[in-house]
Amino acid sequence: MVIIAVTAGNNWERRKMILKIINNKNVIYSFKPEMDFIDQVKPGETFKIMTNDCFLSQIKSEDQDYYNIDNSKINSATGPIFVEEATPGDLLKVQILGIDIDSKGVAVIAPNEGVLGNKVDKPLIRIIPIANNYFKFGDHLMPIKPMIGVIGVAPSHEDGECPTEIPWKHGGNMDTNDIRENSTIYLPVRQNGGLLAIGDCHAVMGDGETGVSGCEIAAEITLKVDLIKNKEINWPLIETDNDTMVVASGDTLEESVYNAVDEATKHLQRGLEVSWGDAYILSSLVVDLRISQVVNQKKTVRAVIPKSLISTDLIINSL
């Protein structure tokens, strides 16, 4: 497949190039400190990566038995990908240039899963057609908002193995709206090559993913990776047009909130060169805490720092 991308040559001419495409056959179900990589890319390289839906295409009909699907094949992530020159202590910068999704997604609810799992008496599967940037649910047409559920790197030896179901400091199953086209994700490199893996896209998902699934869907993601040498973060960052977001997780929402506010306050303290107390008050005034997901084994929130207060570059340069 030939993809037309825009790159900046010496004279900033636009030119066509053929991008590397990494298919969705080689996947992981756990982010481990040590993993064999399936492909490698250079810093500055733009490439494509194909991802499976979170059920690995096992759900094809609304009538099938939800309890018959193979639970060992949930939340696959395509990868790992070795990023040349990445060494522990660097930041891996991943720009999401595009997310092309399949024409059909799936959403489910099931007893004891999701926020209201105690009220669900039996599993319900919905196959959701998608066309012209809308999805159809019963009589309702609503706009899609494609996003990436799982994106992460090899964790530190201290954190150890993290199944793809779990969000943590390495990224993983953050299920965070804002990890979408035109966003940039910053992940902490803990192992040589970073070892990036991506999967679990959603055509659409409400903040919270309250029913336990979004509109689960296969996708082709176009991304560009870069390295920022010798800058350490404790939790992943997302950069959007207007904001920088700290994405933090914990066993409870309260713990996630603590981790997110703690990290955001440190970013403000360093970046603005103010006292910790003033950074904390500023955080209370202008940093929005938002729910990412409340249904995974660890819960995830994001602390949204407006660029009108401090730029992403200033936050990163002050690390």
Place this chain on the structure above:
Amino acid sequence: MVIIAVTAGNNWERRKMILKIINNKNVIYSFKPEMDFIDQVKPGETFKIMTNDCFLSQIKSEDQDYYNIDNSKINSATGPIFVEEATPGDLLKVQILGIDIDSKGVAVIAPNEGVLGNKVDKPLIRIIPIANNYFKFGDHLMPIKPMIGVIGVAPSHEDGECPTEIPWKHGGNMDTNDIRENSTIYLPVRQNGGLLAIGDCHAVMGDGETGVSGCEIAAEITLKVDLIKNKEINWPLIETDNDTMVVASGDTLEESVYNAVDEATKHLQRGLEVSWGDAYILSSLVVDLRISQVVNQKKTVRAVIPKSLISTDLIINSL
């Protein structure tokens, strides 16, 4: 003070009128099922209400002793106001037409208060000047976003007395961004006259109010009250230009999330006339859970239902 307001006469002519102004001298510190009202208004009436800052103007300087302020005078709410014809089982519709704030606000942090209270070694007070729709914090100018922290009615006898510090089914200290100019709040009438009270405005507050205070400030609020007879809700609703929001609270964020998703799913089920299961899946796909505040005795979240899926009127008519 003469306020110029727009009302619709028989021939829709604009005319000047003198609005009732309710001053901030008569306040409550607890929403009780039975309260003496200080004033009364008619359904359809537009009026003004003046509110104190949450410290009742006790903090005047950054140098004063935070531990010397009278804690029995925190979070005053002006009222209660008797709305004629309101009887239990009705909905009280409160349109926020304007919030005019003072020229100076205050924000604090203190040991063991707020998300990072364990890291605060002593209280810190900041007096925050406001001019031309911006607030000044150190070298930083940022836009104000005035909002109302406390708005509520007399609770049911079943719920009993609710101090103004607490958010619950009657409203109260919801500390919810989106309760601002051009929003409409729907509160459940549990006692004759509703008994509305309002206070605790913020010039600006991040979602979460993580440090324990927003930019606390006195205000003059212009509002219009209406009644919708014989429509019952379990949790308050906010209507904005694009959304209808269920505002729910609980002892933990997890409990608040459960209450919000449960109520939002019921609204979708009734309003769209779909099965409970389909309503719950739809909720997972398009309803955003947002954090309101995480620092009061009960925590508050809101479930944001897009009007592109269902109108506020349809939700209310189907009750």
